[in-house]
Amino acid sequence: MPAPTQPRSLLGRMLANTAWLLGGKGFGAVCSLVYLAILARSLGLKDFGHFSLIFGSAQALVALSGLQTWRVVVRYGAGHVHAGNWAAFGRLSMLSALLDLGSALLGVVVAWLIYFQFSDALDLNPKYLVAAFWFTVASLFALVSTPTGIVRALDRFDLGVYVEALVPTLRLVAAVAIWLVDPKVVYFLAAWAAIDLIEAAGYWMLSRRLCPESVSLRHLKDWRLATDDNPGIVRFSLVAFASSTLDAAVKQGPLLAVGYLVGTRAAGLYRLAAQLSQGLGKLSVLLTRAAYAEINRARVSAEHAEFRRLVRQTSLIAAAAGAVVVVLAVVLGEPLLDLIGGSDFDAGYAVLVPLTFAASLELASVAFEPVLHSTGHARYALFGRLAGFVVLAGAIGWLAGSATAVTVAIAVAVGGVATYVALGALAWYVMARLPAYSPAAPAAGEAP
Known part of the structure; x- marks a missing residue:
């Protein structure tokens, strides 16, 4: 499976990988808008709220129990x-797989x-x-963190795109079929679960084919x-886990807060606006994936000046893209919400704008955590996310007495700024204090 020809510059390689991801996600975004419209219109505001809360709860539990092993594999x-x-890479990959299983x-x-012992209390x-x-x-066992890290460490973003395209394609097919037969929350959940498991199997088969020397049970x-x-891997894993836990709380916590403080209908409204804001800010996810892999590769293969230049260029591109995302939300947000969900979701525009502003800040900061x-x-990244979470939680707590989907969205934007x-x-x-650096060796005195 020969790799496509890559540009020589670090930034060029990162943008090439982003382009591969963007091509796949662009296709996925079109599919997701269609199946999201089917979900919203066929289930109605209340049942769509139930689906959203279940989906959000599952994603929160996945993130809270997951160890972000893809970051460990790439790092x-x-x-x-x-x-x-390849033997060391195989041992690292299999250790990550065991951590995912645990x-x-x-x-x-x-x-x-949670579901069977504390359901009444919650x-x-x-x-x-x-x-x-x-x-x-199903969502827990469909986690593709380790094989995703393997594919990215091997710089084969081009092939990962095809596996990830399975999810929106199959969800669209399933949504149409369920809509035509009998649209119910349980049917959509079952289809989504099966599709996630198919994606997981696909990612493992791809990583095995790309690197059979490493992806082997013998390791x-x-x-x-x-x-x-890998000196320092335990500490790094714990810090990455804590960071991902905070990230999950920031991303899924507000939706659950809306459901708990306001109600199921408001949660459905918030979920659709959040999904659309994430769609508009999808570039942040894609650029983060490419930047994380390329910055880590640059740290072991590039001169110090080139490393700094890559970080600076990435930050400028991401900031400009973030500004474009906000403009798109302001101009296109209201008609898109009406197109996808109908008149019941028109009030979501006031939720969409602050959520998109928060997404644009996430996009603008894509180089910070990889650096x-x-x-x-890594502990500094944890401190930064902890600061944002404290501000977000404080804002939601302060507004709890008069909470609405809009006020929670504003709290998310405030937390995003922090x-x-x-x-x-x-x-x-950290960048200002990096010592002189020679490729393929950690800088003197640098923490593992």
Whole structure:
């Protein structure tokens, strides 16, 4: 499976990988708008709210139990791939796979406790408890973190696009079929769960085909050696897990807060606006994936000046793209909401604008976390996200007495500003103090 010809410059390679991702996600965005419209219109505002809360709860549990192993594989695997040390890369990959399996099993236990032991205390709808539990179980075991990291560490974003295109394609087909037969929340949940499992299988088959020397069960017996191959991996994994937990709380917490404080209908309204804002800000996700891999590769293969230039160029491009995203939301947000959900969702425009502003800040900050991780300062990224979460939680708590979907969205925007400022300040603090650097070796005195 020969790799496509890549540009020589670091920025060129990163933009090429982003283009591959954008091509796949552009196709996925069109599909998602259609199946989202089918969901919203066929289920109605209240049932769409139920679907949204179940989906959001499952995503929150996945993120809370997941260890962000793709970051671990890219962070440490980039050096092994650069050196051609496939045995070490295999041990790292299999250790990550074991961590994914363990986190999924732990997540199942937590889900069982939440859905069946504390459902009354949390005021969960008994009609959907069983469906919500099994949907969450499927989502936990459909986690593709490790194989995603393998594909990105190997710089094969082009092939990952095809696997990820399975999800929007199959969701669109399933949504149309369910809409024509009998649109019910449970049917949509079952279809979404099955499709996520298909994607997981596809990613593992792709990573195996790309690197059979590393993606092999024979490396499982040597997983303990991965800690010797990769100094600091335990601490980095814990920090990455804590950061992803905060990120999940920021992304899924407001939706659950709207459902709890305001109601199911408001949650449906918030979910559609959030989905559309994420669609408009999808570039942030794509650029983050490409930037994270390229910045980590640059840290082990490029001169210090070139590394700094890549970070600076990435930040400028991301900031400009963030401004465009906000303009698109202001101009196109209202007609898009009406087109997708109908008149019941018109009030979502006031929710969409602040959420898109928060998404634009996330886009503008795409280089900050990769810089902190690749230079051995992952804990700084955790501190930055913690600052944003504290501001967000404080804003929601302050508004709790008069909470609406709009006020929660404004709180998200305020938290986004705090996260951007904190991560940006920490990233540039680290960049200004990086010592002279020679490729393929950590800088002297740098934290592992």
